[in-house]
Amino acid sequence: MKKYFAGLDxxxxxxxxxxxxxxxxxxxxDKIPTGKERPFTEIAADMAQLVKxxxxxxxxxxxxxxxxxxxxxxxxxxxxxxxxxxxxxxWDNVPLCSAVEERLGLSVCITNDANAAALGEHxxxxxxQFGSMVFITLGTGVGGGIILDGKLFxxxxxxxxxxxxxxIERGGWECTCxxxxxxxxxxxxxxxxRRTREAMQKHADSAMWRIAGGLDAVDGKTAFDGxxxxxxxxxxxxxxxxxxxxxxxxxxxxxFRPEAIVLGGGVCAxxxxxxxxxxxxxxxxxxxxxxxxxVAIVTAGLGNDAGLxxxxxxxxxxx
Numbered sequence: 425m426k427k428y429f430a431g432l433d434x435x436x437x438x439x440x441x442x443x444x445x446x447x448x449x450x451x452x453x454d455k456i457p458t459g460k461e462r463p464f465t466e467i468a469a470d471m472a473q474l475v476k477x478x479x480x481x482x483x484x485x486x487x488x489x490x491x492x493x494x495x496x497x498x499x500x501x502x503x504x505x506x507x508x509x510x511x512x513x514x515w516d517n518v519p520l521c522s523a524v525e526e527r528l529g530l531s532v533c534i535t536n537d538a539n540a541a542a543l544g545e546h547x548x549x550x551x552x553q554f555g556s557m558v559f560i561t562l563g564t565g566v567g568g569g570i571i572l573d574g575k576l577f578x579x580x581x582x583x584x585x586x587x588x589x590x591x592i593e594r595g596g597w598e599c600t601c602x603x604x605x606x607x608x609x610x611x612x613x614x615x616x617x618r619r620t621r622e623a624m625q626k627h628a629d630s631a632m633w634r635i636a637g638g639l640d641a642v643d644g645k646t647a648f649d650g651x652x653x654x655x656x657x658x659x660x661x662x663x664x665x666x667x668x669x670x671x672x673x674x675x676x677x678x679x680f681r682p683e684a685i686v687l688g689g690g691v692c693a694x695x696x697x698x699x700x701x702x703x704x705x706x707x708x709x710x711x712x713x714x715x716x717x718x719v720a721i722v723t724a725g726l727g728n729d730a731g732l733x734x735x736x737x738x739x740x741x742x743x
Contacts, residue, residue, distance in 0.1 A: 427490040428482065430475045431544075431736030433537065434496040434520075436460055436512040439467075440728065441474045443482040443489070444736035448548025450729060451482040460513045465523055472527035491739035492524065492532045495540025495731045502582040505534050533742045537731055539576055539585065541724075542569020544734030545686050550725035554683040558676050559724070560587065562669075562689035565600070566608040569734075570680060576738075588612070592671045610668035613644040613691055619665060620647045623657045631655035644691045648698075666698065670705035677719050678711045688724035695723065 433440040442453035479489050498510025505521025521532040542559035551557040561567040566588030570577040588608030596605030624632050632650040636642045650658025707714045
């Protein structure tokens with residue numbers, strides 16, 4: 425009998441879910457509101473019901489659904505299935521896996537949402553051809569997941585791989601974690617937007633004012649659009665952003681030496697406009713050169729499905 429797995433991507437606004445086969449194909453998917461202000465038991469009940477509904481829509485027979493995986497924001501005790509702390513959902517020490525298991529009668533496992541996305545990209549996305557990869561998400565912050573020799577690296581008690589919180593600018597911008605100069609503060613979309621706004625305030629004649637319409641409307645594309653329009657201030661913003669992104673990636677490559685760096689997040693929609701100069705800055709600084717152990721720099725392929733695919737993959741590997 426063919427086996428299938430459910431993947432759940434828990435977010436502060438929605439829970440996304442899907443039924444995935446062992447080749448990484450999504451049979452069905454859907455999302456429901458999280459309702460994070462409610463008791464976790466109610467959210468767990470909704471998550472279990474979502475799995476049941478998806479399994480029914482996929483036409484699965486009894487016994488075909490072999491396990492459930494969850495990707496969740498926050499600090500995760502993967503061994504015991506507990507969300508130790510999640511700022512996004514305001515949870516502390518929530519035994520989510522057991523709460524969902526009770527309602528489904530199936531094994532449920534959990535990992536950090538960035539780890540789940542990394543697993544998804546490695547399983548059936550842009551990283552599937554690589555044995556080792558580092559996945560980096562460039563969003564509100566910088567998240568990531570590390571796959572070494574085909575296995576997810578989570579660190580001591582699943583608390584590692586917080587790549588956004590290595591310092592790349594000592595004494596730099598203050599990070600939400602309390603340190604200064606973290607990779608996240610400079611390489612996230614938030615950092616790019618901050619740098620764009622600062623440049624606009626210094627250059628009243630910048631094309632970025634026309635492109636964005638005002639400081640409040642600045643997004644991750646504004647500086648790139650300004651650069652394409654020939655604006656010097658915009659080009660400087662983009663160059664500095666790529667400098668800092670490259671700095672963090674060089675550190676990660678020299679520590680882990682993966683086969684690939686896979687980049688996700690809205691900024692990556694820039695494609696080669698981002699990747700080409702990024703490679704130029706990274707390759708000369710790879711320890712020992714790039715010939716012996718080259719590193720591919722690519723963009724993610726699964727989009728919003730990476731988390732649910734990776735959560736399903738987690739269930740496959742821990743069944």
